[in-house]
Each structure stands twice: as C-alpha cells, then as structure tokens.
Amino acid sequence: MQLRPRGLTAALLISAAGAVPALASEELLKNTCSTCHTAEENGLSRISGQRKTPEGWMMTLVRMQQAHGLEISAEDRRAIVQHLADTQGLAPSEAAPFRYALEKDPNAQESFDEPFASMCARCHTGARGLLQNRTAEEWALHMDFHVGHFPTIEYQALGRDREWYKIARTEIAGYLAEQNPLETAAWTDWQAAEKQPVAGDWVVMTDLPGIGEAYGKLTVTGDASPYQVSGEFMTADGTAHPASGQMNLYTGYEWRANLDIGGTAYRQVLALSEDGNSLQGRQFDRSNDALGAPLSGVREGAGSVILGTVPSAVPAGEAQVQVVGTGLDGLDSSSGEAAANTYGAALSLAAEGNGVVTFSTGGAEGQIAHYTSLDSLKVEPEFTIARVGGGSEEGPAAVPAYFNAVGMWNGPDGEAGTEDDVRVGRVEAQWTVANAHEHAAHMKDTEFAGEMQASGIFAPAVAGPNPDRPFSANNAGELRVQAEAMGQQAEAMLIVTVQRFIDPPIR
Known part of the structure; x- marks a missing residue:
C-alpha cells in the first residue's frame, strides 16, 4: 500500500464517510501488533514505553505498514490511533508549547539550545522530538532507531563534525528522558480529570484565506469519534458558507476535523480547553496547508464570552459589526446599538474620526477601532x-x-x-x-x-x-x-x- 505523505494528517485520522468505525480497544491493539511486539506487564513491548499525539501514533502505524509490511484496514488503523492517543497521549500542557507543528503553522520559527538544536532540530522540527514522552530505555533505543533507519545521519552536515551517535546516546537520550519522561504529573492528572462531552453548539471565529474574516456556528453531534459536524461560516458582507464534515476527538481534547466549507475542503487542528468550554487552533485548506488561519471558539452557553469582532476594524461612518461570542444579551456599548443574535451580538455603529468603541456584558469585554487615518x-x-x-x-x-x-x-x-x-x-x-x-x-x-x-x-x-x-x-x-x-x-x-x-x- 503506497501512501502520499501530504495526505496523512488530513485523511487518515478521520474515517471515510460511510465506513463503519472500528472499536478502539486494547484487544484490537494486541490482535494487530502482538505478532511483532511481545506482551509485557504494562502492555506490548516498545509501545508501552511511549506517549504521543494522534499524529505521532499515526506516523508510527504508517511506518509499520511501509517498512515492516503491517496489513491493516483504514478503519482499524484509525481505531488504534484513537485508543493509543486516549490511553498513551499527551496532556494539554505537554502539547501546548509545540502545537504550531501539529497545526502546520507556516510562520512559526523555532529556537532551541545546543546540542539539541544541532543534533535533532537540523533534520526535522524540534517540536517533533518534544511532542512525545518515553521511558529512558525508549529514548536510548530511539537514538539507535535513527542510525538504523538513517545510516547517513552521521555523515550529513552537523553530523560528520562530531561523534553523533556517541553524543546522541550519552547526552541527548538522557536529556530527553529528563525533559520528556513517560510518567508525569500532568498526564496522571489529565487522565483522572472529568471531561465534558464535546457534542453541542460552538460559536467560532477565523479567517478564510482569499475570502476574509469570518465567524459562525458549528454543531457537533454523536457520542464518540467520528462525530458529525454541521453549521456555517459568515463573512462580513453577510455571505454564508455552509460547513459539514466529521471530527475525531482524541485524548479528551485533541479536535481533528475534515470539513467542507463553501465547497472547499478544510482541516481543523484544534485543542479544547481543559474545562471543555473553548477551542483554539488552526484551520487550513486541505489541498495546501499554508492557506489557513487561527480559529477560536466557545461553547454556546458557557457564560458571557467575547472572541472578537468581524470585521476587526472599520472605517469611520456607519458600519455593521458582528461581536462574536456567546451570552451577549444586554451588551452595553460605548457607541451604537447592540442586539444579541445567534453568533453573539450585532453592533450598529455611526462613529466619526479615529477612535475605539468598547462593549461589555457579564464580565466579558471587547473593543473595535474606527478610523479615518493610520499612522x-x-x-x-x-x-x-x-x-x-x-x-x-x-x-x-x-x-x-x-x-x-x-x-x-x-x-x-x-x-x-x-x-x-x-x-x-x-x-x-x-x-x-x-x-x-x-x-x-x-x-x-x-x-x-x-x-x-x-x-x-x-x-x-x-x-x-x-x-x-x-x-x-x-x-x-x-x-x-x-x-x-x-x-x-x-x-x-x-x-x-x-x-x-x-x-x-x-x-
């Protein structure tokens, strides 16, 4: 089976429409992987000593297919990723510093200290190495893996000028074992934390590249992955872009959705807040992930929350502004008239010159600038x-x-x-x-x-x-x-x- 690398994240983490989802379970993992991985006290050899993001586990499974001949259906593969991400994933605080790599942010720039920068981040992002946790033994074996799969690594730039394998084994493995150990308080606490169901209505705000700033509402239905998602995005001129598709929720907070928005296929890589009431991440064109923008969201009914405005600023004069959020009944504005609607509140302005209009309700505050000139x-x-x-x-x-x-x-x-x-x-x-x-x-x-x-x-x-x-x-x-x-x-x-x-x- 030949897979195109570009499509892995977008296609493989979501089961195909109409396919019957396989049950994510320890039994399925054992049936699929125990041919090569032996049973141990805590699970299967090698596997039990690692924790990864959904993308990290998917990359491992695809490598098993490509390098070791694993035969597995798309449904079973998705289910195993679901199981591993849920039981051996990363806590929200562990993934947070490196989400730019999961979101494929084209503008992110990394900076790491030596020797990690030269030893690891010269071939791939440093985030890729730090979006996983392992036992000390597994980190040492990971160094061996690199030499085994990429034997020229010691002869490439920043490899041949040093004893790469010796440094990897004696310094980097120990550093990573201390920096990203298998067992952490953050992961233990997250596993024990009560998690709010993801189903419900979400008010969202983003930018559709080539179209403009947008806001909308997404409705999530279902009891488990894959969830169904439907709704729409609105642009400042009032144009509606219908949205529909599927979403998988991994590790209790990792939102991965493939949506059709106004005829364009989009990918959402988002994270729920630990209380389950807000969303943050990036949405991008599935055919070209450079065309994307941050997306923020709030669960409808989660108190008074203001995400922002669309548009983000207006020329002075009469203007219609959407204050995006939830619980905005009775929005009090320093200028103009506000009326609550399904996306937050509509604000009618008639402002002169350069200035800022502020608005608030229920402890939530926001503002929008109006202008006749810029400095x-x-x-x-x-x-x-x-x-x-x-x-x-x-x-x-x-x-x-x-x-x-x-x-x-x-x-x-x-x-x-x-x-x-x-x-x-x-x-x-x-x-x-x-x-x-x-x-x-x-x-x-x-x-x-x-x-x-x-x-x-x-x-x-x-x-x-x-x-x-x-x-x-x-x-x-x-x-x-x-x-x-x-x-x-x-x-x-x-x-x-x-x-x-x-x-x-x-x-």
Missing part, C-alpha cells in the same frame, strides 16, 4: 517562505504565502514602530513585490518567482529548471512583499524556495 502599516507575517511547485503530475504542488495588512496608530510616545503602538486591525491594501536585494534584482526574482494577488496571497511560480533564467535556475527567489493603504506603506520578507518532497504529519 503606520504592518504586514503580517513579517517573514515567511513559499515554495515553487507543480510542473508535473508527481511533483509537490506549489506552496503559497498568505499576508494581511494591519493598520496601526502611534502610542503615547508619538512614534511608529515602538512597543506602545496601538493595533487598529486589518485593513484593505494594495499588494506588490520587489526584489529583496541586488542579487535578487540581477536574477530578476520579481519576474520569475511568482506573483502577488489582490487578496494578499502570493502564488509561487512553477518548479523546475527555467531556460530563461541565468544558468537555467529554478524559479526560487527573495522578495520584499509590499502593502500600501491610506497613504501608509509596509513590507515583509518572503523567501521563495524549492519543493518539500517529504511532508509527514509532523514535519
């Missing part, structure tokens, strides 16, 4: 990468980059770009790209690397040798992404690089 502009993210792609049926698709322009006011010091600046919110901007430096200009990167779209999405060029470039170079390049709005300008750095040919669920 400065900011491009988010300030630095990211895109990847050329396509050009063949087998090669990876191009990976775009998504930018937003954010208006700013000077703070009390009267200077732009300082810590006391006031964030106004997202504003409409005109987008262009420029060569990042002299060599980029010489290589004509703006001409070959791709094009900037009016939506703020940069679309990279096709991959492969280009005879129109010096030395038939690939269409990589280094660009400055420029935004202009209301007389203000800002820019960000964009590296357009080569394809990623291996793309596992945790990079």
